[in-house]
Amino acid sequence: MSNKTFYVTTPIYYVNDVPHIGHAYTTVLADVLSRYHKLLGDEVFFLTGTDEHGQKVQQAAEKRGVTPQAHCDEYSERFKSAWKDLNIDFNHFIRTTDKAHVEYVQRKMEELWNKKLPSGESLIYDKEYSGWYSTSEERFFSEDELVDGKDPISNRAVEWITEKNYFFRMSAFQEKLIHYIEIEKPDFILPDFRKNEVLGFLKQPLRDLCISRPKSRLNWGITLPDPDYVAYVWVDALLNYASAVDGKKFKTIGNNVWPADFHLIGKDILTTHAIYWTTLLMALEMPLPKHILAHGWWMIDNARMSKTTGNVVSPLAMKDKYGVDAFRFFLIREMTMGYDATFSDAIFVTRLNASLANDVGNGLSRVLKLAEFLEFKLDYSQDNFSEYVRFGNSSASAQPQLFAYESLINTSRAVIRELPGMVEKVFLSFALDSHVGLFGDLNRYLEVSAPWKLAKGGEVEKRLLNNILWHCSEAMRIGFTLLHPVMPKKMDEALAALGWTFEESQKQLVWRDSGSFSLKSISPLFPRIDTKTIPVADAPGKTESTDPFSSVELRAVKILSVEDHPNAEALYVLQVDAGGETRTVCAGLRKHLTKEELIGKMGVLVANLKPASLRGVMSQGMMLAADSEGGKLSLANPESAQPGDAITAEGLESHPKPQINLKDFEKCPLAAKGGKVHYKGKELRSPHGAVLAQAPDGAVVK
């Protein structure tokens, strides 16, 4: 048909992970997309797999008392079997411990090691490197990424390590990358707003990428040209997309499978793919992938799905509960590309009942039941269409029927015609809607032509009944065929009820003018789910309307010392006495106040603010300061308070949370009024007096 090729990938999943709805979504999306391409006549290569190197794997294996390889062999199966259950038809399942992959990575690394830039600089260089290393995340964090001295992702301790490592001169490709994303291939990163994010990120100088890990720390990995080192897991993992198809060619055209047409990924690994992977390929002088599609996350009842909160939706559980195909349909239908989508039983059931049970399944049942009157045999050719007009002896009374008939046939044709565009743009949600919409036309056609009235009539009526049911069957055949990529098993069943196989039907993906059907009765295709057993509407979750300010903890503090921030022109680093403890706080006061104006003074500290590292120095809180004339800031002054005194708003109960975000605090508008600080008109006080601010009325305090 189209004689094109299509290579699609999912990320390779970390072998220690338990398959969840996020993995399932990407994989189902890849499967549906590749089945659509096959339906359109393309030759497809669909790759998925598991990422098996790294410290966590090594540790997990040790814990279980098995070799890392044995551990991977076993855990990798969990993904394979999950995909089998979800009817995923991949061409290849790559494992980064595959011999071919390991050798490929080594070969490519060798190549990198020997390559030089036009400037004569080598692509790879080694450097003594010191940094905070997190064992659990297997990477270094810069000082300012740390939270409370711990790694910000897993919140585990980090250690300061100095070691030699190898770096990839990623920075040399920055301009080329920007040009590629912006000009050469504007649809490289999809959706568009993600592209803009990447371009925004690229406005700052790109740092070179550390691509090695010393074996002394980690030996479960791929050895680099320097035998004392293994490859950084991302380098290892990203290369899977190319290694899996190294030397492979498409049969139809004979071109190489690489480059990929689509890398399907979650939005959390966009930087890695758009920047690391792309520049790496540039360095290797390999063709670049054509599209990177970053989809959103699944929210479970409006909370981000996460392992820690335990609201992981297991794809296997969904399969058992509602059936594989309904689950696949829901995933593809519900997520608008790029945005987050919400998963809940209520939404699922509503969607399933409304689209699949009521429209599609019930439509088939109606036709099958009526076909009994004709012993399930339908014959038709365009010629006996004129019987419409004869029916009822008046063309006027046949008008609604004609209209419904034309609508049915036109929709059928339109849906076929529009499919390639939908698939190309990955507008699958739209496509599904229009496919289901075809069954809406079918139901309307049945309603208007009321074939059940004809069932007990004579020859002429039977003839007409035959024609109507044939039209319906033909429309359904097209609908089922188009829905097949999403719901292969159910659509096989449905097509079988029409006396067709998918393979035969896809060869005739067109509204036919004549032919015959040999139908057979089947049990309901998508049984309706009783909503009584399932909570229907999501309660909009009443959030109790406590004042945001009550969760804030303010404390009077005394400034002990003031230093210039070593690395930030606008910041001071303060040591403050917060009553029994000394805290380090960064303050953006350097342009406003001298050291002398600060030392020994009292101030107000937002004490339960989540600590953040600012340009390398941890700040354990934030000093309150008021805007005053001329854009100057002045410190809020808790009158005659002692260090450690709690500051509260008059008449407002204070229930500080252990930790709040800056955003939470920003929801609390503090303002000066009459030389004192107020929150929503309430005076801020310590036990010993008000909090003063040298600022005009209405000045913002923060």
Added chain:
RNA sequence: GGCGGGUUAGCUCAGUUGGUUAGAGCAGCGGAAUCAUAAUCCGUUUGUCCGGGGUUCAAAUCCCUGACCCGCUACCA
């Protein structure tokens, strides 16, 4: 703080280059029908298209401005 995106029916969202009475699905309400899976079909929402200003013969659509929400990023503190 910077950049980007958003705000359209009770809910989830479409609305192409500005152009007739602003749409779909779901939910609700009323009716019809009885072939079918308590399914279907028809009708039904007086929507300040977030507010304010502007350009235009004409703005949901373009410009300015304000509010709120979200994403990325930061010498946020």
